[in-house]
Amino acid sequence: MLRQIWALTRKEIKVAAEYRGQWLLVFLTPLIFIAVMGATFGATGAPTVAVYLVNEDEGRLGRQIVSALRDEPTLALEMLDSRAEADRRVGAGQRMAAIVIPAGLSAAVLTDAGGVVEVIVDPAREQSAGIVLGQVQAATAPMLIDAEVERAVRTVFNTAPETFGFTDEDLASLGVDLEAVAKFLAAAINGVVSSQVQDAIDDPLVRIDLRPASDAAPRQAPTVFDYLVPGYSVFFAFFLMGLMAETIYEERVGGALRRIFSLPIRRVPFLLGKALPYSLIAMLQVVSVFAASTLLFDYDLGSAPLALILLIVATGLAVGGLGILVSVLVRSEGQANSVPTLLTLVMAAVSGALFPSIQAPGLAQITPHYWAVQGFLTITALRGDLADVLPNLAALLAIALATFTIAVWRFRHV
Amino acid sequence: MPAFILEARNLVKKYGDIIAVNDVSFTIEEGEVFGLLGPNGAGKSTTIAMLSGLFPPTSGSAAICGLDIVRDLAKVKQVIGVVPQELALYPTLSGRENVRFFGELYGLRGKTLSARVDEVIGYVGMSERANDRVQTYSGGMKRRINLAAGLVNQPRLLFLDEPTVGVDPQSRNHIFESVERLNRERGMSILYTTHYMEEAERLCHRVGIIDRGKLIALDTPRRLIESLGGGIIQLGLAAADEAVRAAVEALPAVRFATFVAAEEGAEGKAILKIEASHGNEALLQVLHYCNATDVDILSLDLLEPNLETVFLNLTGKSLRD
Numbered sequence: 001m002l003r004q005i006w007a008l009t010r011k012e013i014k015v016a017a018e019y020r021g022q023w024l025l026v027f028l029t030p031l032i033f034i035a036v037m038g039a040t041f042g043a044t045g046a047p048t049v050a051v052y053l054v055n056e057d058e059g060r061l062g063r064q065i066v067s068a069l070r071d072e073p074t075l076a077l078e079m080l081d082s083r084a085e086a087d088r089r090v091g092a093g094q095r096m097a098a099i100v101i102p103a104g105l106s107a108a109v110l111t112d113a114g115g116v117v118e119v120i121v122d123p124a125r126e127q128s129a130g131i132v133l134g135q136v137q138a139a140t141a142p143m144l145i146d147a148e149v150e151r152a153v154r155t156v157f158n159t160a161p162e163t164f165g166f167t168d169e170d171l172a173s174l175g176v177d178l179e180a181v182a183k184f185l186a187a188a189i190n191g192v193v194s195s196q197v198q199d200a201i202d203d204p205l206v207r208i209d210l211r212p213a214s215d216a217a218p219r220q221a222p223t224v225f226d227y228l229v230p231g232y233s234v235f236f237a238f239f240l241m242g243l244m245a246e247t248i249y250e251e252r253v254g255g256a257l258r259r260i261f262s263l264p265i266r267r268v269p270f271l272l273g274k275a276l277p278y279s280l281i282a283m284l285q286v287v288s289v290f291a292a293s294t295l296l297f298d299y300d301l302g303s304a305p306l307a308l309i310l311l312i313v314a315t316g317l318a319v320g321g322l323g324i325l326v327s328v329l330v331r332s333e334g335q336a337n338s339v340p341t342l343l344t345l346v347m348a349a350v351s352g353a354l355f356p357s358i359q360a361p362g363l364a365q366i367t368p369h370y371w372a373v374q375g376f377l378t379i380t381a382l383r384g385d386l387a388d389v390l391p392n393l394a395a396l397l398a399i400a401l402a403t404f405t406i407a408v409w410r411f412r413h414v
Numbered sequence: 415m416p417a418f419i420l421e422a423r424n425l426v427k428k429y430g431d432i433i434a435v436n437d438v439s440f441t442i443e444e445g446e447v448f449g450l451l452g453p454n455g456a457g458k459s460t461t462i463a464m465l466s467g468l469f470p471p472t473s474g475s476a477a478i479c480g481l482d483i484v485r486d487l488a489k490v491k492q493v494i495g496v497v498p499q500e501l502a503l504y505p506t507l508s509g510r511e512n513v514r515f516f517g518e519l520y521g522l523r524g525k526t527l528s529a530r531v532d533e534v535i536g537y538v539g540m541s542e543r544a545n546d547r548v549q550t551y552s553g554g555m556k557r558r559i560n561l562a563a564g565l566v567n568q569p570r571l572l573f574l575d576e577p578t579v580g581v582d583p584q585s586r587n588h589i590f591e592s593v594e595r596l597n598r599e600r601g602m603s604i605l606y607t608t609h610y611m612e613e614a615e616r617l618c619h620r621v622g623i624i625d626r627g628k629l630i631a632l633d634t635p636r637r638l639i640e641s642l643g644g645g646i647i648q649l650g651l652a653a654a655d656e657a658v659r660a661a662v663e664a665l666p667a668v669r670f671a672t673f674v675a676a677e678e679g680a681e682g683k684a685i686l687k688i689e690a691s692h693g694n695e696a697l698l699q700v701l702h703y704c705n706a707t708d709v710d711i712l713s714l715d716l717l718e719p720n721l722e723t724v725f726l727n728l729t730g731k732s733l734r735d
């Protein structure tokens with residue numbers, strides 16, 4: 001059986017190799033699109049994401065965070081008055097997320113309990129919202145380090161008099177302005193911290209308490225290419241479905257199917273031998289588009305190679321599964337020529353692969369594109385790892401398995 | 415008791431209301447070349463499709479080498495080879511790649527596979543062009559590779575579905591010789607379908623004549639032809655006069671005489687079909703009778719005694735239109 005699948009796969013790749021136009025479409029066009037779209041949107045760095053912002057904090061830190069977020073070019077902010085209202089609106093799907101700076105944050109960060117900036121996300125668009133989270137983290141990180149340092153220094157000063165057996169009054173009488181010293185020390189430590197941010201984060205003295213729901217720590221705000229590269233790579237990979245439908249249609253009318261099924265072969269190995277080669281081509285396509293993009297567009301592949309590879313494999317399998325299903329269902333040449341292409345375009349559009357802000361809520365999740373593109377984004381721009389993309393892998397494999405199973409069920413060789 | 419390599423019992427295949435194959439029974443002996451002769455749409459390919467396990471019969475059964483074609487299909491497929499009516503080849507692959515691919519699906523590999531591929535390609539005389547793409551071949555060359563692909567598993571029973579359609583005389587001859595050699599040198603049993611009666615006459619030990627799904631005659635070509643006796647005379651007359659028919663049938667060299675429907679474009683003319691026991695004598699007697707009784711002859715056709723005539727006699731149609 002394995003030998004049959006392998007024989008079918010090699011035959012299929014030889015047959016597919018003849019369709020030069022398809023290879024250009026699948027391998028080269030996405031790069032052209034990425035380049036053109038990148039140039040168009042490159043000025044703003046990344047497509048803007050519209051989110052709500054609520055500032056309930058009276059203190060300095062709240063104002064600083066607001067102004068930092070305002071400087072973030074990828075966020076289009078709309079201020080709301082209360083957390084409750086933001087929560088309701090996000091829940092209704094009006095924005096993918098709301099950033100909430102809670103009351104008393106400035107004070108809270110100076111206590112041991114720390115403070116938390118909250119990001120309310122639309123569960124239906126949780127993964128896109130992860131990007132917002134990343135941007136909030138990126139924008140607030142420096143101020144939070146400030147706050148941490150300040151808190152640490154105050155803690156030292158508050159406990160110091162008891163430790164050393166003298167009081168504030170004693171110091172004051174010696175001409176020491178405690179507040180001034182604290183400020184000076186904080187500034188000094190801050191200087192060290194700023195130049196060694198990573199060390200500072202690891203240093204228990206300046207621990208960052210503000211931990212958002214996701215562990216993803218972005219290297220920076222996502223660039224336009226973080227969206228475009230996976231989006232267009234996946235979009236064009238699915239054009240392989242058309243080639244699958246066409247070649248199987250030709251085998252049907254040309255009699256090859258009749259001959260193959262007068263040989264001792266079952267339909268599962270036959271369909272595997274039909275789907276697998278296109279899965280492999282799709283994987284190769286994603287690999288080569290990503291590789292070219294690292295050179296051409298400074299695309300950053302993140303730091304979870306295993307997760308990346310698994311996601312590429314799962315995406316390829318989804319292409320093969322969905323492609324074989326479509327190929328089995330089309331029954332005429334006209335259908336073979338139009339249905340897969342139409343489906344490719346519609347799926348790409350609703351999934352947000354064409355452009356992340358154009359996404360059909362609720363519908364997007366049934367497309368493999370959505371899970372693939374969001375998964376790639378999580379690994380690359382958001383620095384996620386394998387655990388972060390497990391849902392994406394599961395969804396893609398489920399789609400591949402379900403479509404393949406239906407294809408086996410619906411397949412007729414005569 | 416002869417060893418039957420194939421036994422088909424009451425095979426029926428229905429497509430909705432269409433009965434493509436209607437209660438067909440026949441046997442093929444080991445080492446026999448059996449012909450299925452019939453016009454377009456007779457049910458030849460459908461019969462082969464059922465026997466080669468492409469789909470099960472609607473009813474009826476068949477056994478190949480004693481194996482049931484439904485229950486033991488996997489084993490049946492190992493001992494049969496199929497050469498479909500369509501060119502079931504990949505045009506952009508070479509002849510050799512095509513044959514290799516089908517060999518691999520049989521589970522062949524390594525040296526065995528290569529040797530087998532070379533052998534069958536040599537057998538059909540395609541060694542020189544084997545590495546060219548199939549799309550660059552002539553119709554006849556494609557047919558030869560099509561045949562080679564059906565031989566790669568060394569089948570005991572080979573199904574050849576109209577293997578000479580669209581073929582030049584040279585390739586046609588080559589295919590004939592291949593079939594004869596396979597049968598003679600390897601004792602391969604062959605089910606050969608065609609609508610060319612010369613092919614059936616030349617190649618087949620026995621011929622089944624099939625029309626509209628029904629097997630209407632089955633015998634050796636010689637006996638089928640002999641059953642016609644001296645051939646058929648078709649006499650065009652001005653009117654279908656029963657007295658004339660009876661008189662003609664009474665002639666000594668005539669077996670039967672019947673009026674048949676005139677072909678299109680020949681309305682206003684009655685065709686008297688005369689089955690002769692001795693062709694030339696019957697012709698003389700008929701002409702003499704017409705002369706003597708002043709019956710006007712509008713047309714006269716003398717049909718050779720051959721399978722074509724047998725078919726015409728049985729169905730009133732010609733094999734090809």
Ligand SMILES: Nc1ncnc2c1ncn2[C@@H]1O[C@H](COP(=O)(O)OP(=O)(O)OP(=O)(O)O)[C@@H](O)[C@H]1O
Nearest residue numbers: 429432434452453454455456457458459460461499
């Ligand atoms: N898939 C199908 N659906 C409906 N009817 C079919 C189908 N396949 C064949 N038929 C019908 O079954 C009958 C027998 O067809 P078949 O192909 O067996 O004839 P054939 O003897 O091989 O003819 P030919 O010489 O043209 O190849 C025809 O009337 C045909 O229209």
Ligand SMILES: [Mg+2]
Nearest residue numbers: 458459460499
């Ligand atoms: Mg046929």
